[in-house]
Amino acid sequence: MLTTTRNPQSDAQQLRAQFLAAKREQKLRNRDAAAAIGITEGEALAACVGAEAIRLLPNFIEILEEVPQLGAVMALTRNDNVVHEKDGVYEKMSHNGQVGLALGEAIDLRIFYKQWHFGCAVIEEVTRGSESSLQKSLQFYDLHGEAVHKVFLREHSNHAAFDELVARWRDPQQLAGITVEPAPPAAIDKNDAEIDGDGFHTAWRNMTDTHQFFGLLRDFGVSRTQALRLAPPQFVRQVDNGAVRLILDQAAASGLPIMVFVGNRGMIQIHSGPVSNIKPMEPWLNVLDSGFNLHLREDKIASSWVVSKPTSDGEVTSLELFDADGGTIAMLFGVRKPGQPELPAWRAAAMSLPLLPTEADAEAQA
Known part of the structure; x- marks a missing residue:
């Protein structure tokens, strides 16, 4: 992780050379090649402005709301520990201030434009097997140089519309480099004793919508993992960190449709359907499904929780995965539309996941 700021232009040419050398010699993807030379992916792509990358104006809302013109593409959202890839068309785009939505049948996004800092179009040669081709994409990064969202064209995408979009939103100056923070x-976390436990329990029980959970965290000044530790015990179960593999295997075997949420500071991307x-x-x-790929670092899961939240449609159950810093890796739900109760099969599957063994369990088995 970057710990210092950089001059955005003075070393761009050198950074680009180092970045491309790491990609070529170590056969690394962009993010890993950037990390190999001690910079963020956003810095690496900004160093390529004038060559592989075209700097875009920071009109992020307008740019993304023109992406439907590209036809079927691949949307990619990731954080440090999971990559979420969906094929489809961007549809039903909207925004309210700096918060946006895409509510397509395949591509379902919650967008936080306030976090977006740098955008570029990337045209680079990629090799798959013995064949090389040009890969076109739109890539967006936050103030810390971390990727918030990428849009990759497929062979069947509207490449002419891509070229027109890039020409329309191309930054006239094309300066290489960015400054990141x-x-x-x-x-x-606060000390647990500082939290109004009774009030917190009451507020949890009185939720009528899952989105109220974010207000609950804010009102009581608790992190997400601290909230789960302090929740009314009938609503939370800490489960074994192999739970995500078990639930995916169960869903695949039964055809149970699920929702998989993956996000970062600037984006949440959702898959809804079977796996x-x-x-x-x-x-x-x-x-590795047609139209949906997920790549999750199981070794980075520090805690896993089955969580029930009251709503006006009945309790809604999730499997929530966190890293060692308490950051959310991913969340899984059963497919559910507003106004409908959750699928009983999903709740049964989630509730069947094995609990995290306690120290007492370990001692008993010793």
């Missing part, structure tokens, strides 16, 4: 440190091709490749757990 250090990512904020992980929040430190079928579950492929563990240590340390990655992968879903």
